[in-house]
Amino acid sequence: AIQMTQSPSSLSASVGDRVTITCRASQGIRNDLGWYQQKPGKAPKLLIYGASILQSGVPSRFSGSGSGTDFTLTISSLQPEDFATYYCLQDYNYPLTFGQGTKLEIK
Amino acid sequence: QVQLQESGPGLVKPSETLSLTCTVSGGSISSYYWSWVRQPPGKGLEWIGYIYSSSNTNYSPSLKSRVTMSIDTSESQFSLRLSFVTAADTAVYYCARRRRLAASGDAFDIWGQGTMVTVSS
Numbered sequence: 001a002i003q004m005t006q007s008p009s010s011l012s013a014s015v016g017d018r019v020t021i022t023c024r025a026s027q028g029i030r031n032d033l034g035w036y037q038q039k040p041g042k043a044p045k046l047l048i049y050g051a052s053i054l055q056s057g058v059p060s061r062f063s064g065s066g067s068g069t070d071f072t073l074t075i076s077s078l079q080p081e082d083f084a085t086y087y088c089l090q091d092y093n094y095p096l097t098f099g100q101g102t103k104l105e106i107k
Numbered sequence: 108q109v110q111l112q113e114s115g116p117g118l119v120k121p122s123e124t125l126s127l128t129c130t131v132s133g134g135s136i137s138s139y140y141w142s143w144v145r146q147p148p149g150k151g152l153e154w155i156g157y158i159y160s161s162s163n164t165n166y167s168p169s170l171k172s173r174v175t176m177s178i179d180t181s182e183s184q185f186s187l188r189l190s191f192v193t194a195a196d197t198a199v200y201y202c203a204r205r206r207r208l209a210a211s212g213d214a215f216d217i218w219g220q221g222t223m224v225t226v227s228s
Contacts, residue, residue, distance in 0.1 A: 001168070031211055034212075034214045038152075042220075043218035043219065043220055044144075044201075046214050046216050049212040050208070050209050050211050053209055053212050055208075055214070055216070087151065087152055089152075089215075091214070094167075095154055095167040095168060096142075097154065098151055098152040098153070099151075101151045
């Protein structure tokens with residue numbers, strides 16, 4: 001199975017900050033990667049698919065990049081509602097595998 | 108819009124079988140990949156497997172020997188059975204729809220709210 005490694009595991013930031021989360025795949029996955037946001041007690045929400053395509057309705061402050069093994073999720077200017085846990089997911093092959101998550105907390 | 112709703116017992120005894128159903132409303136169950144994803148308390152997400160509307164399935168190797176998924180298109184429902192459960196299977200179980208959103212972009216675009224299942228005697 002492809003292993004997905006996210007970094008950092010946790011991150012403290014302030015409203016207005018620019019934040020970057022990284023996801024590394026144990027082998028090349030082209031651009032078959034998605035990013036999901038999860039708030040406590042809620043289901044994950046799709047933010048980005050195809051590594052860089054913003055899901056409809058997701059604010060443009062979210063962006064994704066990368067291809068092959070290294071990917072990033074960037075939030076250009078943190079808003080209060082962005083404090084959550086973020087997961088990457090590879091859908092290059094089965095079994096689908098998630099990163100371990102990055103918890104974004106308020107500084 | 109399409110909504111998913113999980114249902115099933117919230118408590119299962121060790122060595123027994125966990126059974127959950129996901130009901131699809133507001134849209135068609137046909138021609139999509141329907142997955143189950145779980146999340147142990149305080150931990151990350153784990154993909155369990157999928158079933159296609161044609162009943163084709165694919166399960167995670169780590170759970171394959173204990174998992175069975177089925178689909179009832181007439182009822183717009185799909186189900187998960189996980190046998191011989193232990194405390195390690197205690198988790199929130201989500202159902203989710205995966206579909207192709209772009210030429211090279213599959214994703215889980217719709218999720219159920221999740222249902223907590225505790226394995227305990």
